[in-house]
Amino acid sequence: xxxxxxxxxxxxxxxxxxxxxxxxxxxxxxxxxxxxxxxxxxxxxxxxxxxxxxxxxxxxxxxxxxxxxxxxxxxxxxxxxxxxxxxxxxxxxxxxxxxxxxxxxxxxxxxxxxxxxxxxxxxxxxxxxxxxxxxxxxxxxxxxxxxxxxxxxxxxxxxxxxxxxxxx
Amino acid sequence: xxxxxxxxxxxxxxxxxxxxxxxxxxxxxxxxxxxxxxxxxxxxxxxxxxxxxxxxxxxxxxxxxxxxxxxxxxxxxxxxxxxxxxxxxxxxxxxxxxxxxxxxxx
Numbered sequence: 001x002x003x004x005x006x007x008x009x010x011x012x013x014x015x016x017x018x019x020x021x022x023x024x025x026x027x028x029x030x031x032x033x034x035x036x037x038x039x040x041x042x043x044x045x046x047x048x049x050x051x052x053x054x055x056x057x058x059x060x061x062x063x064x065x066x067x068x069x070x071x072x073x074x075x076x077x078x079x080x081x082x083x084x085x086x087x088x089x090x091x092x093x094x095x096x097x098x099x100x101x102x103x104x105x106x107x108x109x110x111x112x113x114x115x116x117x118x119x120x121x122x123x124x125x126x127x128x129x130x131x132x133x134x135x136x137x138x139x140x141x142x143x144x145x146x147x148x149x150x151x152x153x154x155x156x157x158x159x160x161x162x163x164x165x166x167x168x
Numbered sequence: 169x170x171x172x173x174x175x176x177x178x179x180x181x182x183x184x185x186x187x188x189x190x191x192x193x194x195x196x197x198x199x200x201x202x203x204x205x206x207x208x209x210x211x212x213x214x215x216x217x218x219x220x221x222x223x224x225x226x227x228x229x230x231x232x233x234x235x236x237x238x239x240x241x242x243x244x245x246x247x248x249x250x251x252x253x254x255x256x257x258x259x260x261x262x263x264x265x266x267x268x269x270x271x272x273x274x
Contacts, residue, residue, distance in 0.1 A: 018212055025213035033215070053176045069173040069250060071228070075221045077207075079214030128176045134254040134262065136207075136220050145207065145217045147224055151252060153174045 019081045026079030030101065037108045044115040049152070050127050068121065071151035072113025075136060076106045106148035107131060114150045123154035171236050172246035172273065179246065179273055186272040188242045193234030194265040195227045196257055227264045228252065235266050244270035 010017075078086070082098040089096060110131070118126050129152035136145035172179065207217045239247050250268035257263050 022212055022214065025215075029213065029215040053178065054180075069175060071252075073221060073225055073228070075217040075224065077211050077214055077217055080212045082214070083211075130175065130251070132252050132254065134224065134264075135256075136217070136224075136262075145211070145220055147220065147254075149224075149228075149252060151175060151250075153176050155180060 019084065022079035022081035026082055026098075029079075030098075030105065033105055033109070037105065037112065040112045041108070044112060044119065046124060047115045047118055048125050049111070049115075049129050050125065051129050053128050055125065055127065055155075055157070068123070068154045069151065070114050070117040070121070070123075070126065070154045071149060072110045072115070072117065073147060073149045074106055074109040074113065075145045075147045076102055076109075077145040078102055102146065103148070106133075106146060107150065110148040110150035114152065118154040121154050123156050125155050125157055126152040127155055128152050171239060171244065173232070173236070173250060173268075174246070174248050175250040175268075177249050179248065182246075182273040184248070184271045184273055188239075188244050188270040188272065190267060191235050191238040191242065191244070191247060191270045192265060192267040193231040193236075193238060194263055195231045195234070196261055196263045197223065197227045198261045224262075224264065227262075228266070231264050231266050235268065239268075239270040242270050244272060246271050246273045 078098055086096050086099060111129075114126065114129075129150060132149040132151070134147040134149070136147060178184075204219075207219055210217050235247065235250075247268040247270055250266060253265050253267075255263045255265070
């Protein structure tokens with residue numbers, strides 16, 4: 001096989017090579033990201049999240065002062081192999097496992113970034129947590145990335161976040 | 169003058185004295201070409217598109233600043249019930265908006 005033939009083969013198969021590359025890197029990146037998320041979640045587990053606006057009475061609140069709106073955002077994308085696979089699986093209609101997992105990672109990462117900001121402020125609770133998101137469009141108009149946003153109001157409790165039911 | 173920002177409808181330990189109405193801020197941003205190319209490569213292998221994370225974060229800070237300016241013009245010292253939203257304006261351009269209720273609190 002001479003050099004010209006080798007170059008021809010590479011040119012012919014490069015989309016396939018990209019797909020194979022995407023298959024492995026996508027899996028590796030997702031695994032490592034999940035591991036990072038789990039470590040960070042353990043570090044930040046002292047900050048509690050609430051979707052309610054107020055805490056149970058027993059938690060005595062201290063407003064933290066001027067700016068206690070905290071948010072965290074992250075933009076993630078799937079690799080080219082899984083994008084293609086998902087495009088095809090629309091025909092049969094099934095759960096897109098890779099996309100489900102991407103959304104889970106995105107939301108957890110957004111929460112972690114929000115919690116870090118709350119930690120910097122010295123908060124131990126985040127109230128009224130809301131999620132929002134955005135689909136970043138690629139050049140050809142297809143969704144090439146998804147943004148995940150989490151935001152809430154960081155507050156401090158006087159008893160360090162312990163829940164003590166009121167005895168009447 | 170600093171302004172209190174919160175997405176809850178009440179402020180712990182403070183009382184709403186005066187209601188000043190809805191305030192909002194928005195930004196429309198297009199993507200940076202350099203970041204787009206970098207994101208295109210990242211899109212092949214998957215993972216975080218850091219350029220976009222930063223871009224959207226900055227845009228959100230900017231529209232929050234505009235909302236705060238709007239609130240200060242009304243003489244508010246707090247904005248409560250803040251919500252974030254996004255919409256797609258044109259191909260590649262995105263609008264980020266934030267809105268809330270401007271109030272005076274004790």
